[in-house]
Amino acid sequence: MARPRMFDEERALDAAVHVFWERGYEATSTQDLCDATGLGRSSIYNTFQSKHALFERALARYLDAMTVTQTAVLDDVERPAADRVRALLALVVEGEAECRKGSGRALGCLGVNTVVELAGRDPAAAALLERDTVRRLAVYRAVMEAGRRDGSITSSRDAEALARFLNATVAGLRVSSQGGAGRAELEAIAETAMDALTP
Amino acid sequence: MARPRMFDEERALDAAVHVFWERGYEATSTQDLCDATGLGRSSIYNTFQSKHALFERALARYLDAMTVTQTAVLDDVERPAADRVRALLALVVEGEAECRKGSGRALGCLGVNTVVELAGRDPAAAALLERDTVRRLAVYRAVMEAGRRDGSITSSRDAEALARFLNATVAGLRVSSQGGAGRAELEAIAETAMDALTP
C-alpha cells in the first residue's frame, strides 16, 4: 500500500520523554527532539502534529508509567502499609540516586518539573497533571487507610491529609535531589517524613 | 557630567524578579523584561549586561529577601522553636494563598522553580542556589537545636536531618500549591509535617 515507517513510535516517544525530562519544555527545541529520537522533522510533525502535542503525549506516557510503578509498590498487600510507604520513598530516593550516578545530575520527576514550569500557563499540561494527581492521591489515601487498619500507621490525621503529605514529601525529595542533596540526605528526609505517619 | 538615569535600578530588578518568577527563565524574553521594567532594550543591556546576568541578579535578590524574611521568623527567641517552625510554614502557606488570590494562580518559589528549571545545566544559577541552601539549612538546623533545648521539638533525629526535612517540606508545599492545592490542603500538609518534629 504505502511506504512503512522506519521507526517505532513508542521508542520515539520514550526518547522524547527523556529529552523533555532533562531539559524541560521551553529549553527543548524541535531539533533536540529530532536528535534524540533519530527522526527527521517531517516524521516528527507527520506523527505528532506539533512540539506541544508531542509533549502532551510524552508527559501522559511518563505519568502513566510512574503511577503504575508507584501503585505496584503501594498495593503489595503482603506487607504492612507503612512498609509500603517506606518502599515508595525508597523507590524515589533510589531513582534519584540512580540517574545521578548515570548522567551525573539528578533529573527529578517530569511531573514535578512540569508542574513548576508549565502548570500555571498551559491548560493542557495542567489538566494532565491534575488528572494524575487525583489518581495518585487516591492510591496514597488507600494505603493510609490500610495502614490505619493494619495498625502500621498510627497518625490520627485523616487519610486525605496523610495522602497530601506523602505527595508533598515526594515532591520535596525530588526538588531536594535536584538541588544537590545526595542519597544520605534524601534518606534522612524520607525517614523523618515517616515519623509523621508512625509517631 | 552626564545624563542621569530615568529609572531606579532596584525597582527594575524587582520587576525582573516578578517576571522571571511568573514565567521562568527560558519562557521570559528580553521583550518581556522591557515591558515589565518599563526600560528600553539599551537601558537593560547597558545596566545588566545580558539576560542571564540580569537573571542572576534577580535570583540573588529574591533569595536574599526570602532568607531574610524566613530568618526573622525563625529567630524570634520569644517563642518556642516549634512555634517558630509552625510560623514559617504558615508564612509559606499564606504566601501561596496570597498570590493565588491576587493573580489567580500560585507562583511557588523562584528558588524552587529555578532549582527545577536550571540547576542541572546552569552552573551560575546552581551556585547561587547552593549558597542559599547552605545558608538556609544552617538557620533551620539552629531552630531545630533550639527546639530540642526548649523541649518543643522532641524528635530524636539529629538537627541536620530535621533541617533537611523542613527544607523538603517547604519545597513540597510550594510544588503542591502550584499543582493546584488550596489553602486547606496546604495547611493539612504543614500540620502533618509538624508531627514529625513533635510526635
Add this chain to the structure above:
DNA sequence: CTTGTTTTGTATCGGTCAGTTCAAAATGTA
C-alpha cells in the same frame, strides 16, 4: 554656551525558533 559623558530610542544584526513545502524514496497491490 560649549564640551564631555552617559542614557535612551530605534533600527538592525545574525541566528534559531516552530512549522511547512515538496519531490524523491519506499512499499503493497494489481
Add this chain to the structure above:
DNA sequence: TACATTTTGAACTGACCGATACAAAACAAG
C-alpha cells in the same frame, strides 16, 4: 512492472530570539 499511498530528507518560511550599533537627547562641568 506500473500504480497508489505513505514516509522521508532537505530546503525553506516568517517570526522571534538575545544582543548590538549608533545617533539623538539629556545632563554636569568648565
